Amino acid sequence: MRILLLGMGSRGDVQPLVALGQRLRRMGYAVSLAAPADLGHVVAGSGVDFEPLSFDLEAPLREGLGRDSLRGSARTQVREARLMRHVMAQTADALAADVARLVDRADAVVSGALTLDLVDALLASGDRRGRPAKPHLYAVFAPVWPSAHGDSVALALRPRATSWVNRAWSGTAGRVAFDLFRPAGDLVRKRKELPRKRFRDYVAAAERTPTILAASPHIVPPAPDWPPALRQTGYWVRDAATGSPDRSLDAALEAFLAAGDAPVYVGFGSMPTPDPAGVSRDVVSVLGRLGVRGVVSEGLAGLRVERSAEVLGVGPAPHDALFSRCAVVVHHGGAGTTAAAVRAGVPQVVVPHAADQPYWGRRMADLGVAPPPIARKDLTPARFERALEVALSPGARETAYALGERVRAEDGVGDAARLVDTYLCNVRK
Structure with a gap:
């Protein structure tokens, strides 16, 4: 059949x-x-x-x-x-x-x-x-x-x-x-x-x-x-044993992950932004003030960052292989990205753009694995920094880890x- x-x-x-x-x-x-x-x-x-x-x-x-x-x-x-x-x-x-x-x-x-x-x-x-x-x-x-x-x-x-x-x-x-x-x-x-x-x-x-x-x-x-x-x-999660080039991390990303502490991932999927250069600049600035490394997904959002020891810009990367190696996942609140972050057992910061994304951001906050979502139009460096501080806290990490265990089961x-x-x-x- x-x-x-x-x-x-x-x-x-x-x-x-x-x-x-x-x-x-x-x-x-x-x-x-x-x-x-x-x-x-x-x-x-x-x-x-x-x-x-x-x-x-x-x-x-x-x-x-x-x-x-x-x-x-x-x-x-x-x-x-x-x-x-x-x-x-x-x-x-x-x-x-x-x-x-x-x-x-x-x-x-x-x-x-x-x-x-x-x-x-x-x-x-x-x-x-x-x-x-x-x-x-x-x-x-x-x-x-x-x-x-x-x-x-x-x-x-x-x-x-x-x-x-x-x-x-x-x-x-x-x-x-x-x-x-x-x-x-x-x-x-x-x-x-x-x-x-x-x-x-x-x-x-x-x-x-x-x-x-x-x-x-x-x-x-x-x-x-x-x-x-x-x-x-x-x-619904794809078989981990199935080999595909779409499921492995490239050499540059592997080297970056191995070279220091777990980074903060920032990516907005297929959601372009009105000012990609400004958003990229703000992201790098906030990560620097907090003293954390970052992986920025450039993709359709048009974000671009200059590579350094602390920040790496990447193209498409399999979330199931990457997110579990990150400290926080910052994303747009798509259903699939939210699920991958939950399964990875890491805290999140959700920046909803449209459709059902505000719902997923709200649910992550209600479950204690993220601060309240920041609507895309309201994203400022100050709000982003405060949200990251919440997501990087021990309480958020513990809650996210426990939720990830239940969902992975x-x-x-x-x-x-x-x-x-x-x-x-x-x-x-």
């Missing part, structure tokens, strides 16, 4: 699916993973078949509209939403054609947030109960369902309370998300002469689709008002693979 995993999105949307694909292959399934063409290096060496989509996603973030808009997302989520709408509209034709071809060859599909509606449209069978023509599961890496429980939903107006306001607000966020993600699904329905889906139809499809949340319950508390179709596992990807296998076996009966 061939299972298609759809990793539409950034590296954080693809890497967990690689881990799931490896476990499913062990169970005897043939597994392919579709992702933007420029993310093939994330899948390389895993044993999972890579199916490149006919467009890139990382490259557009480095220049033009994508970079300009993501810079603005540090200040307003309206601008971020406009960027997402633009990206999804521009890629709708290619995405619909690519996914239609791949779904046709697969026996079962695991989709993500950006492709749930598209796959639902492709698999529409006319069944009165809405059952798909092939088994379809939904994988997500953040708690996105409307909920009254503020610590269990990514978008909440009262994040530390249980309130109807949280459920209403997160439901509104879901409506906005559907409007952003729907272009490819709308194309397919039009071609199949199906009616355009309303938001309530989208909600019904999501609630009946078996869904797996890949986030540790130690971090995201299960909410009693989640839909019955939702099952939660721990994080989970077998989230193994649990997820068993859930997929059980569902597929029941469908075949």
Whole structure:
């Protein structure tokens, strides 16, 4: 049986699916993973078949509209939403054609947030109960369902309370998300002469689709008002024994780590910043005042530092190999980066830029492994220095180490693979 995993999105949307694909292959399934063409290096060496989509996603973030808009997302989520709408509209034709071809060859599909509606449209069978023509599961890496429980939903107006306001607000966020993600699904329905889906139809499809949340319950508390179709596992982590050039540290970084005390890691993933030179300068200045070494991820954020005995600028580096050798991880609050830092057992400083990132920053603070998050627009040298002082404290180190031990004890990807296998076996009966 061939299972298609759809990793539409950034590296954080693809890497967990690689881990799931490896476990499913062990169970005897043939597994392919579709992702933007420029993310093939994330899948390389895993044993999972890579199916490149006919467009890139990382490259557009480095220049033009994508970079300009993501810079603005540090200040307003309206601008971020406009960027997402633009990206999804521009890629709708290619995405619909690519996914239609791949779904046709697969026996079962695991989709993500950006492709749930598209796959639902492709698999529409006319069944009165809405059952798909092939088994379809939904994988997500953040708690996105409307909920009254503020610590269990990514978008909440009262994040530390249980309130109807949280459920209403997160439901509104879901409506906005559907409007952003729907272009490819709308194309397919039009071609199949199906009616355009309303938001309530989208909600019904999501609630009946078996869904797996890949986030540790130690971090995201299960909410009693989640839909019955939702099952939660721990994080999905790729097999450590699998060799890949994407999982080893380069010689310069190894030498830097061995030459002194554990450094502070600073990196903002795929989130560009309005003033990369200024941020780089402030980071180096604060690290110097605190007397700590630093590893600065240059990447899409555009940060650049001059190499010295105390500071090293690096390109992409595997978080699971690097973070455990750092004193503190400073990051943007992406779901995957947060999970890697938690598993490494080190304190964090979270600088949220957009989307679900404020949620992860808040959860890290609530769990005692980070100071309160600093919104990107509020990041100043003084705030950064105070936050680092908290993260470097013995209390934060002890709390982070203990949390890391609990999370590493989970077998989230193994649990997820068993859930997929059980569902597929029941469908075949």
